Amino acid sequence: MSVVTVIYAILFYAAALIFVVGVGRKIFIFATTPQPLKIPTTPAPTTRVGVWARMMREVVVFESLFKSNKWIWLFGWLFHMCLFAELAWHLRYFTEPTPLFVTWLHWFTNFTGFGMVAGLLGLWARRLLVDRVRYISGPSDHLMLALLVGIGASGLVMKFIMHTDIVAVKAFFLGLLRFSIQPLPADPALMAHLAMVALLMIVFPVSKLLHAPGVFFSPTRNQVDNPREKRWTRGWSAEYDNTKLDSAE
């Protein structure tokens, strides 16, 4: 077994562990931190079902972003939707047999790689060209874009220019899932692609990528607007019993 294979096997075990534990920990914190007051941004749905619908609109069509800025929406939405399609498409490296819906994506994936990179470059252009966005961008924001563009570009290279042995790649990842290490082809594009993906998984729990779980926990979006109908108390606001006060007077 080659050194490269061993290094990548270890890298992916470590990255997966950091990703799962780190994001899991953050989700736990989000979920267990109380929200003492009702603060939905109104007009807000008055029922749970309405909140689900609002949340779906936020994560599927980026409703608030659409209201806000059509360019950011266009690039951001294009990037994310292509990313989701690509993530689903990559499931075929982890499943045997590959689920049917993944194979349906075949036609789309001729374009999704380009869509991802185009969306990212659009967002990056705004970061460089629009003075307001340039002002708020830090080094980590540029590095994150570079990393994602790198992942997309190296994927495109493998798909259209320097094909890699995807059967071997699949065997490698299926092997990892079964704790049996299989040889990984040592193509440069594949090496780069996988290294960057592992890096992304590692930085995920300590970076702004936390917006992915964060959006579901945002009280301004996920709270039901019914404070008069149903008394809301959580955390510090649940610590008092006002009826006791009345009799003490």
Added chain:
Amino acid sequence: MADFQTPALREYPIIPLLHEGTMAHSRPFVAKPEHQASVGFPGELVENWEQKAVDKLGELVSKSRALQVFLDSCVKCGACTDKCHYYLGTEDPKNMPVARQDLLRSVYRRYFTFAGKYFPKLVGARDMTKDVLDEWYTYFHQCSQCRRCSVFCPYGIDTAEISMAARDVMDHVGLGQKYSNEIIGKLHKIGNNLGLPEPALRDTLEGLEEDVKDETGVDVKFPLDVKGADILLITPSADFFAEPHIDGLIGYAKVFHAAGASWTISSYASEAANFSMFIGSHDNLRKVALRIRKAALDLGVKRIIFGECGHAWRVAYSFLNTLAGPFEFLDPKYPVPQHICEYTYDLIQRGKLNFDKSANDNLVVTFHDSCNVSRASRMGDMPGGQFKIPREVIKACVNNFHDMAPDTINESTYCCGGGGGLLTDDLMELRVKGAMPRMQALKEVVDEHGVNHVAAICAICKSQYTKVLPYYKFEMDMIGSVHGLVSKAIRLNPVND
């Protein structure tokens, strides 16, 4: 006071380019030790304040999911950067919502995140220093907590929450804002922001009874501390004191009169405002809210109705039940609390009020949606009732009504520029500049439709307009209360004749 230029109103609104530091000099007066003491905070910067500020910040984040999620989730997409009226009016980049958040987020990252602890430069993490504290004081007092940014952020990040937290941290280490803290102290002591004691309040209300009698020949009552009344009216104390607020109060009284309602004001809870929200202080927030519970119990009322006040309606609608509930002792037929516009609207719907709209024919009216009503509360039982109900009340009273541009009303409304504890003369430059987007929208309807009157349902908006309208070459008495329009048009003789 520093000299400054009132921003120009343009043909079309534009997004300005950045001009760094244009508002770096803007600071409200610092609270004196006695003001700080009156709201339970140390009088001056405490020893080891850096550590204490960081500890307090950590505590606040651990107790608020909103803060935790907002501080972790911003992707710097920039969608909010052109949404703040203070940025649009001052061009200072630190008034862009995300940049304002970052003043605090940088400290959060430094002390509470892996990336900030080990790679501070990469993620813009900063130590808690005196410069940082000064910057907080400067720019967290340039946020009116209007939540406009939160509407447009893909994750609903609400800079208002972050401003409140920053002010709370500053208060805890002994750096408070005079305006808000002095007022909250007065409210604790006397029962209202103005410091108006019971005898003075009684005098004022009796004077109003005489005025209305002179004007209409009808005995409209302004009852105070009447035990056993059905309705407790909680209204901003500005309503007792100054134009154009008083016209609103007269309007409520006439509506109650026409409906034959039994109502009262309380001298103990003679204030709807609760500035504790502005400084993010939960203890003060609750203490003020509990006055209302006590007044309702002592007077034995059946329902609580709030007068025209923006942030007060947020605290009332969204928080009162949480802070001072449960209200099982009130009549379960009515929501607790109700807004005076809901009450009037309901009477209009049921045909219980008569109006002569022509009494307002000298006016071409537009409506200013107040931030806290629009983006932090509701009226009626439908989402968006807070936009519809006040407009329906206005339209029942006037013949000429025009809305301002769609992207400046309803949930996208622009702040008047004076909310969030900034309605003080020591922030005049900020207030004038922050009003620019609203004034721009107003100018359009003035030019196109001959609008000559702005109706509002917020004491802060009304005071702020009165002050800033002249800077933009409008008449200062263009602003009025929604119930001021009601007051003019309502017919006081019984409906069924």
